[in-house]
Amino acid sequence: MTTDYVAEILRATGTLRSGDPAGVTTIVQNALALAGLPGSGGGMAAGHPTRTTQMSQALLPGLDHTDQHSFRTGRLRRPLGEVIRSLQEGGKGLNLEGLPGLGRPLQVPELPLPDGAQFLEERYSCAAGTRRYRLYVPSTAADRLQGLIVMLHGCTQNPEDFAAGTGMNALAEEHRLLVVYPAQTGGDNSMSCWNWFRPGDQMRDAGEPAIIAGLTESLREQYAIPGDRIFVAGLSAGGAMAVIMGETYPELYSAVGVHSGLAYGSANDVMSAFAVMRGQAGIDPVPSRKPAARPEEGPRVIVFHGSADTTVHPSNAKAIVAGKGGTAGKISRIEPDAARGTRGYTRLVVKREDGTHGIESWMIDGAQHAWSGGHPSGSYTDPRGPDASAATVRFFLHGASDLPGT
Template sequence: MIDFPAGAWRPASAAMRANRLASANDLVNRTLARHGLAVEPETKSTGTAAHSAPLSDILARFGQSGGRRPEPALPEGATFADDSFTCPAGTRRYRTYVPASARDGVTGLVVMLHGCTQTPEDFAIGTGMNALAETHRFIVVYPHQARGDNAQSCWNWFSRGDQQRDRGEPAILAGLTREAIARHGVPDGRTFVAGLSAGAAMAVILGDAYPELFSAVGAHSGLPTGSAKDLPSAYAAMAGQGSPGNVAGPAVRTIVFHGSADKTVHPSNGEKIARRALDRGPQQSLQHEESGATSGRSFRHCTTYGTDGTEAVEHWVVEGLGHAWSGGQAAGSYTDAQGPDASAEMVRFFFAS
């Protein structure tokens, strides 16, 4: 996944938009080059370079095919509504999955934040979270980051104005979450947030900024709050050279997934998320470590328990996994069908308390 900030830009004059688009395209091209790809025009002459490809092919490989993504399959009685939320900080579209099983009572709500270039529909398909919602009777909200708010549809985790309570994207996401809680009658203490990559970084920010709203955080291939303040520091943080910012107050319960072979967001970032959650978390009574293998990948898994016996922090490292959702569905982008099912493990962790 091209999971780095392509610019936290807002609409301006036509000239400024043109300059910003050119900068964004240059940034995309440089990143594609890092992956051994070069962009060619759609109509090209013979004599193609060894590692070049038409832009349409490259974008398709990176989840930007240009067409509308397929909708997740809906069981009879389930809905996947399209809505939007507006507050002084801005507006975001979002999708809400209400399982057919919710007729027997809603057990909770999970907010799912997609990664760069993804969409809510794509993320729902890739993570398989809707199927788990049917089984466990919880609501799933998928906020959408539009290209008008980031050129690559990344959540602006690296922007100082989007890292704090009641400002920027955290304010918008918290607001739409509260709206969903009220609309669907979600029980107190049963709201959770998870994400992939830029979405995971924003999920961690939300857990830090709104601990009274989100009872637990799931971070897959993400970064800790405050690890970047602008584009240069974002690149450094993604390479494992960033330092988490200072965050006051206790941490919420946190589950972390990261691939050992992640070349986009260095695995040390997952360690930093887990370590800070431990340092700021409740008094700990027990730590349990295990290793194993499932679906073709081995993993290391460490669980730390609070004095009340609740799982406070889980840290999973999946060997050989790149920048992709572990145990995901092949029909979605940035997924790897091998390894432990991150979605199922996050849901188990969320509802264990």
């Protein structure tokens, strides 16, 4: 891919944001010419799979790779002309500012480590593929670890960036936890997004879920983690993939944390991903992959979402909860703390028969597409809180996010 081609793609994105989605067509056509793709010289024939993929990559960062599985399932991509018409009709209502993929990961310095702790650089391989990962091992690991958390980063992020922004390593040290940060590769997704929208990456024993589950199981065995103390969490595309992991491997993960993510099976191609991110109704999962119908079934789930998120519409949080059977629960309101400059939020809780919280959903006042309470040394963080990392760890380990004594 040439530098000029990349420049044209970035210019197309800027043109769409400036309110001229029709101008995107000409710019992308020029970009295709620079890339030497067929048909770029005059008019863009609808339905050409290569050009459809390139257009998708330009306007929805990370949604690349033609999904060969879609031909086996009958779920075909939309023609390019339809993509452009959709953008022209809905482009003005789609805020791409801050969309993962428009920025770049911060150059995060290596985090300081407590004496005896380790932040290892490793690789995992299985039949489904290979991924590098970072692994935080607390200094007290010899005293028996209390659990394992799999942390899935968002688009354009990497393990180091995500670890810095969430502050999860410090919590792991405090609670004697193992934390693993798998890294999505640029070769598998140009913007390092987990491919949550591809049917081949939404099922058990295939694609990215197989890689993440295999890595989880290998660490469980290596470090003798109790089977009921294994958890997964993620942000944005990583949050959507965390939902997939909970649905496809419910016996492996006891609880799932989702920040600014999307419901299981809500998209199966570029256009449906674009629609559901914008707040339109997602597709219905195929019957063999429908989520659990009751909060008592499957892993417990905690969800965080900003009420002002213009990248992934807040309605997606409600869709996650609804998919887990959480249509009714206790709602509480926490007001913002003006003195501390922290945000307020509304929390929905659905309890299980054993008293634990099967579902928690936090809607955070005025927050955008960022990890709540995160550290500014990482990308896509909102330091004004509430602290999603601390609440997630409490939910994972104790069955509720409530502070001790509350």
